[in-house]
Amino acid sequence: MNKVTEKLLLEIMNFRNNREFKKEDIYINKINGKIDELNIYTRLGELLTWIDPRDHFSFTDLEKYVIYEDFMTEETIKEITEQFSLLFKYIPELNEIFVFEDRVIKFNPSLNKADIQEIYNFVKTNYVINPSHISRYIRPKH
């Protein structure tokens, strides 16, 4: 995995855990102020979840990530598409890992299976979700 990808992924993980743009975040800082912070948080979260093997289930499509769900309105899908477009425009380094076309995100074709596996492992090893971002539901017993 090249240094750019590594640094970019760490920045995204950090942003997801702290919701802060830090001075040293040379890549994601480029979108700071360009779109709503909440949308950056949500869309980067989707990208990170897609490449996190702990979020790979029997129904997960590992070939492509469709950015919308079927129950969404066309208006919502357009909004999400626009947010991803801006994300890829202002953070072109994302193209080192992904390609975004026709409402679908795929791995950059230059990455081979081993590269992708390396990305999965990197995320699994380095992305420790902030425990305060997690809540567990316990059903009361009567």
Place this chain on the structure above:
Amino acid sequence: MGSWKYEIVHDYNATSLINEFREENLKLKNSKGTDDEELDFIMYVEKDDHTISLGRVLLIKMSDAMVKYHHEYKGTEDLPKYWAKYLYEQCKNNKTFWFTEDEIAEAFLDSLKLQTQLMSVSALDAQNFIKKMTENLSDSFRKDERFSREQWDPTLKSDEYLFAEPEKGINYLIQKCDSLTKVLRGIKNQLEILKSFKIFGKEFKIKTLENIIKGIDEQIKSIEDFKKWLIENRDDIKLKIPFYCGVWNGLVEFVAGFLDLAFLAVNITVSDLAGGETNLEFLSMREGVEEALGAILKDPSKVFKDAIEGIKNYKYSRYDDPKLNQYQIQHNEGEDLVLAIDIIITVITIIKGIAKLAKQLSKFVEWIDEILGRNPKLREKLRNYKIDNFIERNMANGKTIGNISKEIIIRELHNVTEIATEVSRALKKGKIRLVKLDEEAFLKKIKAPGETLDDIKDVVACQINDIIYLKNDTTLDKAFGEIVHEGKHALDHLDGLFKNEKLLREETKLIVHDKVSMKSYVDKMTKDQVIELRARIAEREFQITAKQKSDFSSVAEMISFIFKKY
């Protein structure tokens, strides 16, 4: 030159005729053409001693050789022009035979179409067959079976006006009942033929069809009962003719809507078998169809019974509209009475909640929208139709949250409570996400390094950042509340409350739940407890409004649980 050999099976038992027609007939198996002595076709004719036709069975089954000959070489002229005439001449003096030459010709042509379709053994053909039935129904059924305005509104002074002698009004209603029964019997007979079909030589049975056929049978019985009731109440009818026409028109729309749904259900099943589309939109449509159809089939006669009750309770002209005359108002009240029946409201809620389904059932939806457009009380009733009905219905069918699509979850959460609506909206806009998992995948997902399965055995749902994780086997009476609970956590997280403890406490102190202010509790709680308090309140509010069993009988009990567990 030889000729086709045939046999006529003339019997009172329509079902056995249909079954014989559907099953492979060994008598026809050896037919090679006109030159041999083998049987080439069988005409199945229902015996009838009555003059009024009520959808009697007339089916013609031809051997493969005969079908092939007419389909590929000869064309279809001989069948209607020669054979229909010949058979008619032979049978016309039989007192239990009531069919015309044209009807025999039609049976030949229908059989040819059906048999060529079934011979080519493709699900697509079966779909086209259903599509043709559906189109015919949509085009003619509503028009033929309803009373047109010209027939009941004397102010139009139309030649079609039927009720110049009001005391004879009952006769027209009886005619309509008979006509509707006849049409339903005809449809039922066609559906019987489709109960099973072959794809690549393998036989498929459509279970849904058996239920639909039973449903049609029940409706036929209900119409007969309704007819009897009308005859008993004939003196009332002459005084309220437009009203009764309105009720009748509403019932016709209901039956038409039921049939549209039924055909759609069959089409979906066939499409499934043929490996058709299986995207989420399609799946949610299928889910909606199953749900709506299930609601009707639970008690197919209920609408007619409720309509009779509605008529009994009818008080003359409850609302006024200066743009309408008294006859239109009466008629509309009759139609509205049918739409207001609970089961129809249920079906409407389901259909209108799924865009693609509403589009597929456009004629039914058009009728609904017309009535809702003129009747604010019904609009209100529809708005108030609550999630508890949905939960009860689907739990009775053994469904858990894993069987409910996200589209339906979003629809059902909307408008229950303020927070449930916020969660619903956030899911729909893709701000938060919902992931439903089987037990094993769920536990694997939530287990932190170093934890054992025993440590997490009591956890049944989870929120991580903006994602809600839920177990597929969660029962519906619990699941919706848990989505609201975890959804509230996700929303608070997105709103930055997890990061800003001061704001978190301030906002929570303002909450008054079940007439109890949270101010004093917040001061005694840790940050995590305050976070949990907000979600428990959202869930409890939801449980109360949605008429589900509340986890806590009082606020004090809830607070005590939070102090103990978090």
